[in-house]
Amino acid sequence: MTDDPGDIHGEIFDAAIIGGGVIGCALARRFTLDGARVVLIEKAADVLDGASKANSAILHTGFDAPPGSLEAACIAAGYQEYMAIRDRLNLSLLRTGALVVAWTEAEAVILPDLIAQARRNGVDDVMALTEAEARRLEPELGPGVRAAFRVPREYVIDPWSAPHAYLRQAIENGARLLCRAEVTGGRFDGATWRLETGRGAVRAGLVINAAGLHGDRIDVMLTGTQHFTIRPRKGQFVVYDKPAAALTRHVLLPVPTAVTKGVVVCRTAFGNLLVGPTAEEQDDREHAMLVPETLKALIRRGTEILPALADHDVTAIYAGLRPATEFKDYQIRLDADRRYVTVGGIRSTGLSSALGTARHVHDLCAGLGFGATPLADPVWPRMPMLAEDEIRDWRYPGNGGVVCHCERVTRREIEAALTGPIAAGSLAGLKRRTRVTMGRCQGFYCTQELAAITAGRLDMPMTGGDT
Template sequence: MDQSLFDVVVVGAGVVGCAVARRFTLEGARIAVLEKSTDILDGASKANSAILHTGFDAPEGSLELACIRDGYAEYQTIRDSLGLVQDNAGAYVVAWTQDELRNLESIKAKAHLNGVTDVELVDAETLRAREPNLSRNALGAVHVPGESLIDPWSAPHVYLRQAMENGAKVFTSCEVTDGGFDGAEWRVVTTNGTLRTRHVINCAGLYGDTVNRALLGETHFEVKPRKGQFVVFDKAASGLVSAIILPVPSETTKGIVVFRTVFGNLAVGPTAEEQDSRTDASTDEETLKALIADGINKVPALKDMPVTATYAGLRPASEQKEYRISATSEQNWITVGGIRSTGLSGALGIARHVYGLYENMGASHDKLPDPVIPKANMLSEAGLRDWKQDGAGEVVCHCELVTRREIEAALHGPLPARSLAGLKRQTRATMGRCQGFYCSARLAELTDGCFVSAMAEKLPHE
């Protein structure tokens, strides 16, 4: 491993780690990112609802709200230069009961307090006119025009690539196991060797408390994984709603959302299930059926739509609602923990906040004068997908129209896919209707020798 002294080691390449790595690199720090999985975005960040939130319903005065607001604003400013997508779908917080209807006014008031001032009440008739496929049981809604759909993988992927192309080092399949601080310098022990750094930023998501315990010897919070299951319907369903359909939230969760994706699907989820396991993202038939039923209740035409995919994600919640971000100045350590559900929306804002904490510790750098600006993968249906461009060669995944050129770029690019899951996030291969029925064999061939664990082995007698 690189034996030079880094300014900062970032533990974990989830959406938060990627955004932190980018911010610190742009500010001029020398960064190493350590990721225990074969691919980035493999923990909490691999499965979410892909919404860029405005913060209209975030807790008043919270750090979470500040980070979401800042993150949302920064996304607007970097979106075009990085080639990121944003579908300004808007959202309706829909009341399905009289009780919920009575709550709408306070949701609007809170949104205005939170600085999201374009939020308005909409009556049932207007809602029906704008979303004609919504069930007639919808009684009214709060319209939040700023809620948007983004690509939950291409965005953090390009944050990290921007860090890399401006000098950051990224180590995958590299798990932090131990470490020690001598008053000036950290020694970070990993499964691949030891690194030297002045500061450590723990962005380990579902393992935030474990990493604190292993290196700091203590943790100020405990990760309480919360599972969310989702059902993705056939692309034909994406025309059924135009905005994001949110429920009136409860104390613990935003509730089950009906949302389009920038990939052209319609999804329903997530559930909120407390569990101890930090790895078990199982789906279960009963819950998936309940999600489908919930979707049909809200959008009756879903009844005739086939299911394309199902998935589950784990949110790194903690025993408190607020983000658990704290600086341990005497040990040059910052913990970015408990990013329970708004990591994708908050990441860019969190990164700025964390850089502020870092400066408060007395560190300073000179901003990069002219940083390299890479382009994100374009996987949005509405965007200029690779298949639309000349010379893409063969279409390998027919359902998602993934080209061989895209697959080769993901396998041999700056953050090479080392697992099928990683390849999916970079290209969408096998994520469509047939889930690999048609293209698995071709993919097994194209990925030969690239994955840590091969999709298939060569026949012994051939």
């Protein structure tokens, strides 16, 4: 099993990465491909169990990032690398483009400045649109559109297969994964770190804190210092049934504010239509509670943007937390003397920036002297394809039959996700790897069969009534 401690406790790794979110997975990949011996430490039973489990799945160009910011640089580099490697890893891409829509005169006045900002960020193919031009591109837009501009290279991707691919490539090239291993302490002796975890000690020459919603607490625990404070920001989402996806061709973006990118309407890689997120400050770092009144407001806003949504069914609702801080930019800091890096404040753009952020962190650490040689011929695994508009496993013979009919998930896909180099450790992890139970019936028809398939293989056993 990939996260079996085995000889982990007897080895000194070049780098120990704390946190198995999209940033941690990308870091593991980058350092491994560049020849380092890496261990990724995650406190949950599976990776992507924190902030990375819930997002809008947009591959951003960074057109609206603060010019000259670290965030803007990491998004640009991450976008470029994703586009360069996605075919080799069999990752999806829905070439939607985006429209930034002004619904008031006050918002319309801001659009020229946003276009200028996009061009300063190197996104120079944006195009200003009149109301009539916007409606020709998106006939279902509601009343009140004042103006818009198009960002052709804003795309939609599978938000989970990408980080799973980064981690799988790391592991198939020698990295190790240790789940259920919350970091409880650590000490640096001047040359090597000894991290105490729930599954024993881990030793490494470099520690990278990518703990997301708990990044500031890890800093205090391990170094006694704190340079930022996590301020959890909740985002709630509404997912419409697949026929609603025909209502829009683009990602529909609002004019952003100083606090949030605002409520987005877009198709998903899985064939649905998404409305969200909200932006709600809270103290709780663990729980993102759904609020019925807020969800109703999201539905109302979605219907204002696309009135025809009123005729479509909502099939799912969910919420996630983003690790915001008191600072607008990413908080990435190297303590060379203690061989320690903090990667914090990676908010809603983490999916887009992950590969660029990983490369930035690796470059920061270049002077620490790993003595590693980049892999000459690394393994390039190919991920299972989950995107609705691509050819899925149910079309191929010998798949064992379809278990989840709403999402057309086969027994072969489920079995593969329960084994292999990054086997699912939880039902949530299995959902993220296969889409099982995430369709219209939310597992009503397939849970009993799924419980039988997964018996004895997940951290918490399923029952016939689980969804």
